[in-house]
Amino acid sequence: MSPPASLSRSQFEIACKASLLEHVRNDRDELAQRHLQGWTWVEHAFASGLGYLSRTVQLSHRQDTGCDDSGCVDEFDGQIVLEEYDDAVLSDPRASDTLIARQYVVHSATYQVPVFYFTIHNSKGAPLCLNDILRTSLFRPHTLPPSKITPFALSPEYSSFPLLSQGDHPTLGTPSWYIHPCETPKVIGEILTELPQRTGTEDPIQWMRVWFAVLGGVVDLRA
């Protein structure tokens, strides 16, 4: 079993800035190109050491919702409630609405790994609820495990802890969604130990590349 991998705040900062510069210089790595487009490094207004990556992208409602309606149920206060749709699905104005997603890569002081935070708003500025978020083009179809969904979080059926949940942005303090990082150290650790030795597990840029690649398996990171 490979050891869990971690990335300190200073390594995170070095890697984020270096990855950005590298992306500008080196256009050959297609995957990195797609993942790294549009990100900028942002610092807190007055506190140091709280910087993060940020970008804004447009999303759409997914045509192929990836789950039939029976799979998308709300569990609210113990009651299973089937989603109520407007009667005319085809004329649903939501389908053509442009969605704005703010995406962030922040450093988790708890887990010592990068974490993906995001918000999604419709064109009127209203935030999407979790069920609608799961029907956007942000998530790749069929990648999330069978899950229980509440207004607060999405938890795999086999776990009582969420995979995706609401939480305050660690630097901005604003409401966001984030993909839970507690499995990240294990997953990244496994991949890093399989890489050719020359890259080393201590290389923060390599670390961020692997992290983006893993995240890109679930989230569509094309800008």
Place this chain on the structure above:
Amino acid sequence: MSTYGARHAPSAFSTPASIALFRRLTWEGTVPLEIRVDAKELPANSNRGLECYFIQAPRVSYLPLVVPEVRAFLMDVVFDENGGRVVKEEEWWFERDDGGLVKWHWPIGLIYDTYTTSLSPSAATSSSGPTPLKLVLHLASPPTDKLLLAPSAEACKQAFMGQLKEADFIRWGNTKRMTGLRKQEQDGIWEGIREHDFDTYWRIASKITPTPSPNAQGGRSPSPAPVPPSSASMVHTRPPSAEPGASTDANRDAATAVRSVPARIYLPDGPVLQDLVPPALADGAPHTLGRFLHTHLPLLFPIANPRHSSDPDLAYALIQGVPCPLDAEMAWLGACMAGADGWVSVCVGIGRPGA
């Protein structure tokens, strides 16, 4: 308050009885809230003039757990039948009467302490005794750019369990203790919060929370004990147990055995700061609150171990509503003064704490 514990005598704070005492005191802490419905949002035909509700709320509780009580009062006394039908509880949100943000997923004690530290030093000192935190209850249109969506007791439970799990990871480097809890144990720990039942909560929480070692030298005293550095470093080397029953298991759970103490710093109008907080420094000396604050806020806490009354008094630290001495050890705070969510919430205020 500076005369607790002689140098080599076992500290009063390190006995199991005193651990239980501090945990009980932390648990039993309550704060006064004055909840007033926004007059502009009262439904038609409401009984105006009575739309104010006072409650002494447990620090470890959460606003969504208080809402049913407030709702019952409003239904009984303020709203008429029609009004009661039109208000939707899931739309309710709170705001401080000075416009300050109130996060429903924060423990009520933390909301109160950040309010206290947000007051100007003169306002904080002018009062005698605890003043109610004045909250405005809005009945509609929560600001979705500032507050998490869909507050409810269930959402609150999920947020709370997430905090507990993070605290577990910080302490031990994994979440095995939390994820190892059975479903009914996880439900039980929340039931303890909901019912404000110390025994129900601690029956399960004791499985994941460290206990200060009764044997460590230097004591876990938060008092300015005159321990020279050479002696303080002895804390690291655990003396042979003099007490029967002090087993390896107890040492493994000792507060000083944790990898790091779950702690966050809350600044007035600032970001929340978090870092790894090892219980001991590189030289083996205990990591103190003063050192922790000096590291992160050197301008507000220019001296890590203030010993003289002439030392500058630019800011203070409030933990569970208590102005905390800067030589309190982080490990002790983690074991005895953490909130029910496992976190030591250090609220920093400017100037001297209020009377």
